[in-house]
Amino acid sequence: MRKIFFSWVAMALLSFNVSAADADKEATIRAALSSLNSQVPIVAVADAAFPGLYEVTLASGEKLYVNDSGSHFIVGEVFRVETDGQLVNLTEEGKKASRVDQLAALKRDDMIVYPAKGETKAHLTVFTDTDCFYCRKLHGEIEDITARGIEVRYLAFPRAGAGSKTQKVMDAIWCADEADQVSLMNKAKAGQTIPMISCADSPVMDEYQLGQQMGVTGTPALVLEDGTMVPGYMPAAQLAGMLGVK
Structure with missing residues (x-):
């Protein structure tokens, strides 16, 4: 099911055409992904923790990392390398805050x-x-x-x-x-x-x-x-x- 889902995402993103260079980035990304499947709504679009990409949170809790036109995306976890060589899982850090809110509800x-x-x-x-x-x-x-x-x-x-x-x-x-x-x-x-x-x-x-x-x-x-x-x-x-x- 996961493989099928992300195949749909790929087709939706590759077929989306962005002609206006100054189009609102969040609206562009939402439009690209929303054309995929209305049953998998986007919860949030935010700047990723590093330049050049945006973090998209889906209702399923999964996260995608998308470029500003919505033409390319990455599925997986993102890590930051600390000065002492330790790795910080930025994807997991983002999920932690969501879990706190979900449990509080x-x-x-x-x-x-x-x-x-x-x-x-x-x-x-x-x-x-x-x-x-x-x-x-x-x-x-x-x-x-x-x-x-x-x-x-x-x-x-x-x-x-x-x-x-x-x-x-x-x-x-x-x-x-x-x-x-x-x-x-x-x-x-x-x-x-x-x-x-x-x-x-x-x-x-x-x-x-x-x-x-x-x-x-x-x-x-x-x-x-x-x-x-x-x-x-x-x-x-x-x-x-x-x-x-x-």
């Missing part, structure tokens, strides 16, 4: 929240699957994590997608009374059977789609407060260090 009621014990020093958002081994391993340390002052906010990401057994289990958790959700999550993570219920306003598949937009490809996917995404399991002590919690 969510309702707390649509998360399964494990509050910090005592003072809340940091929070961690986790896209999780109730069946995956490393999700369960991370959940096995939930007491240690919250005891360090870290609030854990679970979002649903049933890896097998819509209609899967995991999606139905996660629907049952998210559709339950708020007072029962943590207990049901604990049981599901332990491999126990829980009562299967569903509801029309379950946020499970919306959160799954959000995860895909944010770049989640597997579970658990940990999103730190600054929008950094950490794929996979991480021990509680290491997580606390990344969050600056002592």
